[in-house]
Amino acid sequence: MTTEVRSLREFKMPDVGEGLTEAEILSWYVKPGDTVTDGQVVCEVETAKAAVELPIPFNGVVEQLFFPEGATVDVGTVIISVAVAGEAAAPAAVPTPAPAAEAPADEAEPERREVLVGYGPRTGGSQRRARRTTTTKTVTASKPAPAAPAAPVAPAPAAPAPVAEVPFGERPLAKPPVRKLAKDLGIDLRAVTPTGPDGVITREDVHAHAAAQAAPAAPAVEVAEVAAVEVPVSAPAAGDVRVPIKGVRKATAQAMVASAFTAPHVTEFVQVDVTRTMKFVRRLKESGELGRDVRVSPLLLVAKALLTAIKRHPEINAQWDEAAQEIVIKGQVNLGIAAATPRGLIVPNIKDAGSRTLSGLAVALGELVETARQGKTSPADMQGGTVTITNVGVFGVDTGTPILNPGEAAILAFGAVRELPWVHKGKVVPRQVTTLALSFDHRLVDGELGSKVLADVAALLEHPKRLITWG
Incomplete structure (x- = not known):
């Protein structure tokens, strides 16, 4: 009786367009455990120029998806690993971004990346601008004097709604326009309660969830002593919708x-x-x-x-x-x-x-x-x-x-x-x-x-x- 030995093959984010260094994963079409064949489309990504479907270049069984939908990934970074028939098993590699510094002259040439869509292979690491993040200030209120009256404290922002537990790789049921709407509004579809047939999320479900998030929270009771209250530097006004520029x-x-x-x-x-x-x-x-x-x-x-x-x-x-x-x-x-x-x-x-x-x-x-x-x-x-x-x-x-x-x-x-x-x-x-x-x-x-x-x-x-x- 022979036992089939499998090894892991890694598929990296290819150069999907001239001069591009990163792409956003829009949709995964496979999940861990799925069987894939050479040329099968496994995901759709969006670059600064267009949306492109990426085919896998080998046969096997999906072992791991390294990034969720909505993640922006540098060109050359591993996005999926597939178990294929091989001589020896190899551990899955953790994806790491390409180094910014140039390799010494006496080292081997950088690996030539496979290019499935676009204008040709690119060598060398990609450089990526640092992302702008929302900063917060920590304000600590000192204990007031015994004779002084307690000062009212502004209510803290309402905690975000809990996200339903959905196994990674499984997607909530929704049509592409509804997914686009949720993405524009910054809403995780896993947190939306579906009302459509067979558990499908509708546009009305997304709007209802957005309205619930925008509703003002109940006023907090006054307290005399507060420690480490985090206040955003630029809090959005009620009803504002922020759309990422990308x-x-x-x-x-x-x-x-x-x-x-x-x-x-x-x-x-x-x-x-x-x-x-x-x-x-x-x-x-x-x-x-x-x-x-x-x-x-x-x-x-x-x-x-x-x-x-x-x-x-x-x-x-x-x-x-x-x-x-x-x-x-x-x-x-x-x-x-x-x-x-x-x-x-x-x-x-x-x-x-x-x-x-x-x-x-x-x-x-x-x-x-x-x-x-x-x-x-x-x-x-x-x-x-x-x-x-x-x-x-x-x-x-x-x-x-x-x-x-x-x-x-x-x-x-x-x-x-x-x-x-x-x-x-x-x-x-x-x-x-x-x-x-x-x-x-x-x-x-x-x-x-x-x-x-x-x-x-x-x-x-x-x-x-x-x-x-x-x-």
Whole structure:
């Protein structure tokens, strides 16, 4: 009778995107004791750029999950161990962050990390900024004199609600939107009482739990002597909700600040009669000539108009190279589309969009939007953009002054389409009108070039047949 000997294999947090050093574990799809196979997705993590599913690179049985959901883990740190068939058993290693100091020259090269998603392996330890923690001050009240009356003491903050005991690796039942809501409100789902069928936690359950936590505590009785009362330096007001700044939202904020204070922005505006464009969109929808399953929208024709204008004025599809002191005119247009997602604003782009037909552009645009809505946009899809469109009109906004996506020379804002009085063929009649706003980097684009591009986009949307003759 033979006994199978198993050894432990460790899976480390891989480099899931260019230049990233950490990722947050959003969800575990396995628990200790589960059998996994090579290529099976075991967890979903969120980086500063996107949410990514991580596959395990070997077969075996899950031995240990080293971090819970919500933990932020450095690249290169062990996150899961798996027992696999082997020659000898080995003890599980305790995860330790990569050392900050460089190894001596006579030591062996650092281990090459497996990269399952992203742009390639990275070597060396990752550096991570220290986390900001809430500090507290300890206030000790001395014993009052016998003749003095007892002084009232402010009530101490209510103790947090106890968390139900749920074994690690087992998850409370809740749909992804409910998990996202609980995460944003800082609520542990294990502490929420479910009311849905089969013990599923609903949005109402989360809101009810949040309201209970926010309710003021009963006033404490006055005491004459208190020792070591901890008072937070910055206590939140009743009803306040604090949302951690991390992941996509943090990266977006940093990028926008850097862009706003690095590139000198200029924004130009123009109102356009898009009545013919709206009729053209309806005709394409009804005829199905771009494909029965292809989604056709005004944004599609705005994108095609911008790409046609760039073809006529390629100098606007450029990048500023500070190190080389050069302007780099890009050979292809990677068209970014700003998309609002539950994790924040992201800007995936359509590679080489300028070479696509109207039908091909419609297919690519539909896939981009659907992937973004599902939260499955990969880091690669958000790299290398050269120009961007932001559709603020879907929110009923007329226009704005958009901030450039870092590294790009121009961004076009497409406002709401409204029926307005307009002079058409010498008469004031109701027409479909929108407002376009083009922001550009004044280091790369002067007023003449920016005006020509914006004027071309306007002319193409006013007379969409020119998309064929100009393109």
